[in-house]
Amino acid sequence: MGAFLDKPKTEKHNAHGEGNGLRYGLSSMQGWRVEMEDAHTATVGLPHGLDDWSFFAVYDGHAGSRVANYASKHLLGHIITHSMCPPGPEGVTPTPAPAVETVKMGIRTGFLKIDEHMRNFSDLRNGMDRSGSTAVAVLLSPEHLYFINCGDSRAVLYRNAHVCFSTTDHKPCNPQEKERIQNAGGSVMIQRVNGSLAVSRALGDYDYKCVDGKGATEQLVSPEPEVFEIERALEDEFVVLACDGIWDVMTNEELCEFVKSRLEVSHDLEKVCNQVLDTCLHKGSRDNMSVVLVCLPNCPKVSEEAVKKDTELDTFLESRVEEIIEKAGEEGIPDLVTVMRHLSSESIPNLPPGGGLASKNYKPHVQCIGHAHEANTNPIMCLHWARPRGQY
Incomplete structure (x- = not known):
């Protein structure tokens, strides 16, 4: 569950950028936790001819930061490599942008492959490192938004002045998740897997992925993401990705309305993200906090x-x-x-x-x-x- 400091660490890591018709800002803060276990990815322009695609993600680590940090550097590569857009022979013109179902399959395969790959790391294999991580992401093509979720971090899309989409948290008490856990010989107690882990899907957490006779997606904890594809619209305003340190104290609507109000008084996306973290801290969040704000062309303007x-x-x-x-x-x-x-x-x-x-x-x-x-x-x-x- 994690230990706490006597006072929170409020220093922040910030970044921002733009391209492909969007701007982004991000902020992360250790807060009351003894360690900082969150990580993130922000990439505008992807390889293999996908220059007009972008990828953003937040990873909420637990029991250590190893899995979150590795995923932040390598998950996108696994997604691209494993069937989303495989590179052709050297010197050959890149293939056209992949079809929607190809992208969704590539995302799923990328998660399963990176989870399998990390399992071979000696410290994770021999139990010296028991860390795991959630992952929530958005992959933007010129025509679509692909929302990706594995765990209880969350992504929301603000369109036409309201929240029009949100990912679903993967909690052990959810009926579908609970059924898988019980089928693998586990139990859900105090809303946790075997009374211990608060998420039912995650990368890493290999202590919960060793049931004989069960595949990777049938274990107590599954690395399989849910992928949702939404067509982009002119009314799209912004996307927010955040770990549960944010969602513990703000609802989807509260966070989006707050972000909208701050965008109307500041162009500085890092500043807006910092205000989200500070506000959540003072609302009572005791966890690490990370937020990525992706502003689309129709985002609120300073008034x-x-x-x-x-x-x-x-x-x-x-x-x-x-x-x-x-x-x-x-x-x-x-x-x-x-x-x-x-x-x-x-x-x-x-x-x-x-x-x-x-x-x-x-x-x-x-x-x-x-x-x-x-x-x-x-x-x-x-x-x-x-x-x-x-x-x-």
Whole structure:
């Protein structure tokens, strides 16, 4: 289940890029976990003549980072190599873009092959490394979006101002997953495989893949992904890929509405992704967190009105916090929990949808409310990690 730190590590890894008519940003953060076990892939333009294709993925490792890190570097290669678009003889013109069913079969084969390949690594084979990883991805061709999921990370598509698609989490208690687990001689207890593993599909996790007489997709834990193909549309706005550290505290709709609201006040996709992580941290997420945001041509644009409202909101919150501090008087400067309790009881207009007050609860350069007050900076943006865990 993982151990926790005394205070979260909030340093972030960021990246961004563009091409093929899209822009992307990503952010990952260790958070409260003792180790960072997430990984990601972001590739615009694929080999073998697929220059106008792109691939993005998030991998949520558990019991170690080996499988997640390896998959982030090599899964795409396995997908391409194994029947999606096999290279022809040297010097021969690449074959035309593959058909939909060929792509879907190549994705499935790529997952099974990389899982088989990693099993031959000595530390994974002899049990010295028991790590595993979920994988959620989107493969974009000029005509289609291929959503790929193995585990409980999740991808969503925001189209025409609403969530029009979401992958399904692979949990042991799902009827289809539970049936496979029981057929392999296992059980589901406390919503976990044999009372231990919280996901029913994953790469790695070879302790759960050693039932004699059962194929790779019939084991307690299956490496087989679900693949969903959706035709692209002019109304497509953005795709979000994220690990369960995000989805533990935000619904599909909340996250997409929050992302939309942030895109209306900033062009900076790294900044938007950072705000997602910080907001989830303050909503109570205790896990590693990773998010990839892929913006398509019809994504929300920065709005002067939205920027104005957001600025006015920051100014209002600053003034309210200063009032709360001044009213405290001789009782001393209140801690963040007290301030947030006051603000939460008020009706504050124009808070970011999906993020709410939690999305206005951070600012790296301010250390605590007292220092903020003395420095005449924005007190609501402070964060003091000395308070008891769970009080956000």
